[in-house]
Amino acid sequence: DNAPADIDTLLVAGGHNVLDLETNHHLMDWLVHKAGTVRRMASVCSGALLLGAAGLLDGRRVTTHWNVSGSLARRFPQAQVEHDRIFIRDGSLYTSAGVSAGMDLALSLVEEDLGRDVALKVARELVMFLKRPGGQSQFSAHLAAQTAERSNIRALQEWVLENLDQDLSVERLATQAGMSVRNFSRQFKQDTDTTPADFVESARIDAARRMLEDTPTPLKRVAARAGFHDPNSLRRAFVRRLGVTPGDYRNRFQNDA
Incomplete structure (x- = not known):
């Protein structure tokens, strides 16, 4: 665990090997621990599957990439999966759809922290x-x-x-x-x-x-x-x-x- 202790926002990205990581008990325990210490936690694309495997989606409104949203709903029935959303905030938990939706989510976080004007400048500049x-x-x-x-x-x-x-x-x-x-x-x-x-x-x-x-x-x-x-x-x-x-x-x- 080389991550800094004072993480503010933790982003969990997806990928083709995301299912392999679900059996990594050290990672699952680490996610559960960090969920209680970070200000907010978010997933991009199929990263929601890791949050589900760690038990962090129960009772939450969530979304993910359309290609795995059905699997997410079946595997974690306590999660309220909304299949057609770009990203969703439920309290301190954020989940997003495909890779590009992660960009939308990131910009939303910038706006949340620094305001609309800064978010617009970031969008234009980057x-x-x-x-x-x-x-x-x-x-x-x-x-x-x-x-x-x-x-x-x-x-x-x-x-x-x-x-x-x-x-x-x-x-x-x-x-x-x-x-x-x-x-x-x-x-x-x-x-x-x-x-x-x-x-x-x-x-x-x-x-x-x-x-x-x-x-x-x-x-x-x-x-x-x-x-x-x-x-x-x-x-x-x-x-x-x-x-x-x-x-x-x-x-x-x-x-x-």
Whole structure:
């Protein structure tokens, strides 16, 4: 045990050999001990299986990568597994889905400790999706929705994120915001440094890539849920913005899980 004694946040990562570690009694005892001393404990991807083996998930709301969430639920029935979440906080315990969801979780921890402004600066500076292909934006649509100065624009952005499969034309958005199209477009651009159409497409791509990373949802359903007319529209948007097809994007992250 070479770890420092005063660990604040303990992250347990997953991996292909995670099941082999469950029989390491020294590791299991160490996790149980640390769970009582650290300020918070978190798992990334299949690392939740190790926490389950150590008995740390009983009675907790948790998530993990879609490929092992069924196994997690069967093996640890006292845990409340939520299969479609990106990450979950239950008290001092945090669990996250795939590898990229661990990035979302890490940014959330930064925001929790240091505030929204610092988290946004970190997202911009480090480019949280640095390892993703193509011209990935510096932070997700959910983070972008926090940057607008006017509360009515922020509220409209949040509404967009919750209604991606609806008509999100600029006319519809202006109506939702209670503004004229011209005034809405001007204020939106002024506050967010992007157009309403660009924000909508970014939000839809963000939703689609999360489904591709963390669920086995068929491409046709991914396209519909994210608000694209059909899989071809989804494909064109991915190739234009990310430089890869949705299928290739999913393969990359399934192989990394």
